[in-house]
Amino acid sequence: MTPQRVAVASLLLLAGCAKVVKPGDPVPGLTRQQRDRFARGKTVFDSTFTPATGLGPLFNATGCGECHEDPVAGGRGDEIELHATAFHAPTCDPLVEEGGPVAQLHTTPALKQALGIDSEPVPPSATARAHRTSPVVFGRGLLDLVPDSEILSYADPDDRNHDGIRGRPGRSLDGRIGRFGRKALVPTLREFNAGAFPTEIGVTDPEQPTEESIGGQPIPPGVDPVADPEITQDAVDLADDFVRFLGAPTAAKLGKDGRRGRDLFSQIGCASCHIPKLRTGPSPIRALARREFPAYTDLLLHDMGPELADICLGIATPQDFRTEPLLDLRDAKTFLHDGQAASLEQAIERHGGEAAGVRDRFKALPAADRNAVVAFLKAL
Amino acid sequence: MHCTSRAVALTAMLLLPVVTHAAVDRHPQGAAQPAPSYTYQGTVRAFTAKTGALDLITGVGMALRIVHVTLAPAAHAGGGTAARLAGLEFKAGDVVRVECHRTATGLVADRVERIEVPKP
Numbered sequence A: 001m002t003p004q005r006v007a008v009a010s011l012l013l014l015a016g017c018a019k020v021v022k023p024g025d026p027v028p029g030l031t032r033q034q035r036d037r038f039a040r041g042k043t044v045f046d047s048t049f050t051p052a053t054g055l056g057p058l059f060n061a062t063g064c065g066e067c068h069e070d071p072v073a074g075g076r077g078d079e080i081e082l083h084a085t086a087f088h089a090p091t092c093d094p095l096v097e098e099g100g101p102v103a104q105l106h107t108t109p110a111l112k113q114a115l116g117i118d119s120e121p122v123p124p125s126a127t128a129r130a131h132r133t134s135p136v137v138f139g140r141g142l143l144d145l146v147p148d149s150e151i152l153s154y155a156d157p158d159d160r161n162h163d164g165i166r167g168r169p170g171r172s173l174d175g176r177i178g179r180f181g182r183k184a185l186v187p188t189l190r191e192f193n194a195g196a197f198p199t200e201i202g203v204t205d206p207e208q209p210t211e212e213s214i215g216g217q218p219i220p221p222g223v224d225p226v227a228d229p230e231i232t233q234d235a236v237d238l239a240d241d242f243v244r245f246l247g248a249p250t251a252a253k254l255g256k257d258g259r260r261g262r263d264l265f266s267q268i269g270c271a272s273c274h275i276p277k278l279r280t281g282p283s284p285i286r287a288l289a290r291r292e293f294p295a296y297t298d299l300l301l302h303d304m305g306p307e308l309a310d311i312c313l314g315i316a317t318p319q320d321f322r323t324e325p326l327l328d329l330r331d332a333k334t335f336l337h338d339g340q341a342a343s344l345e346q347a348i349e350r351h352g353g354e355a356a357g358v359r360d361r362f363k364a365l366p367a368a369d370r371n372a373v374v375a376f377l378k379a380l
Numbered sequence B: 001m002h003c004t005s006r007a008v009a010l011t012a013m014l015l016l017p018v019v020t021h022a023a024v025d026r027h028p029q030g031a032a033q034p035a036p037s038y039t040y041q042g043t044v045r046a047f048t049a050k051t052g053a054l055d056l057i058t059g060v061g062m063a064l065r066i067v068h069v070t071l072a073p074a075a076h077a078g079g080g081t082a083a084r085l086a087g088l089e090f091k092a093g094d095v096v097r098v099e100c101h102r103t104a105t106g107l108v109a110d111r112v113e114r115i116e117v118p119k120p
Helices: A004-017 A032-046 A109-115 A139-143 A148-154 A189-201 A234-243 A256-267 A342-350 A355-362 A366-376 B002-025 B077-085
Strands: A077-089 A091-093 A129-135 A168-171 A278-280 A293-294 A300-303 A321-322 B036-050 B053-059 B063-070 B095-103 B106-115
Touching: A004 A300, A032 A234, A091 B095, A139 A189, A139 A234, A148 A168, A168 A300, A189 A234, A256 A366, A300 A355, A342 A355, A342 A366, A355 A366, B036 B063, B036 B106, B053 B095, B063 B095
Parallel strands: B063 B106
Antiparallel strands: A077 A091, A077 A129, A278 A293, A300 A321, B036 B053, B036 B095, B053 B063, B095 B106
């Protein structure tokens, strides 16, 4: 065999051996120590809390894994949360003094006995309510490392290219660029994860050591006896590492229809916001640093029109939503932020506002082409 | 008129740390240790200029909390500081950084800085 043939054969072998990331797999290339933390973090993620270990008194779930479970830990869930805020243009009030934007759906037995409530009351000052599904958290460690400069490079708030698509970055309460949450309020994965313990499980942690109020009222004495913080920094760090190291699933091999759908996805403009690949910046975690990965998002806020409008949050108006990363759609059973679309076609057809033109182009496609787009999406 | 008020406010913000540090410097050697300082950066929910009451929304992820801060009344920060702070105005939605210390009545600001959030 000539040296040239050896080189070609080696390249083909490498290409064939490119690591396929399945839902729930860690990103390839972690060190042994990082893989160990991934495994230990999954244990924290899958653990179930009780009132004796800090659960509640308000909560949406008894553990991370209750809502992020399908098809594996880190996947989506069938729970639908209730959020509420007040929009007084141009400002948004997250109603923190009335219990905050997340109205938890469950109470511990002690709180129920004390106040006779099964869930947190929706703040009376709310001007809108919203339903929220539990998304997959795959690939979030990669999204966390997309540089601000790359996100800003996709923004076009004045629509200077006249394509009808604007896009602006969300902002955290302290002014940083937001990446996480349907309204792009949260700037880092670390904060999203550390905030999820008190918000979703009612478990205070060292980074947010105070319980939220009960609809604005203090927690009745004796209802929440576990001392704050109710979980250790080590446990938060491990859970954070588990989520951070979850890879972005590799798309399934595309057939002829899927390849046609992938081309159409770009041609009709879906890829203007659902940008297929993003690249991470530097990181001390080599497996995450400077990696191109499937993202299908620009992480920007877009006006999606009045029909999808629900709550405001941060600088996001009721009509603004952050472009959802399209990851692991193969396992999705419902679609959109509220789970109200029963199929991908319905989800596309509910796009409005800045996406109205793309939606109309999709609807104008021949049936075979629409099916091809759907076939492509179902491979993600 | 509006520009004048703005200039006064900005000047107050710039001078405030100088004034505060000057006040600290006047304490005699060997006096009690200064109270630990806290820094919060968040979005203004409400501000009452008359009382200096500032409600700030901060958060870790979606776990949002309100921080109540009083903008250095004369009793704590000296008349000069209070006078300068009187020119400050904040509105809901402003992003600010507040350095403060805890007193028996709550958090009292030593320095307030409005953060300009860049437009894309």
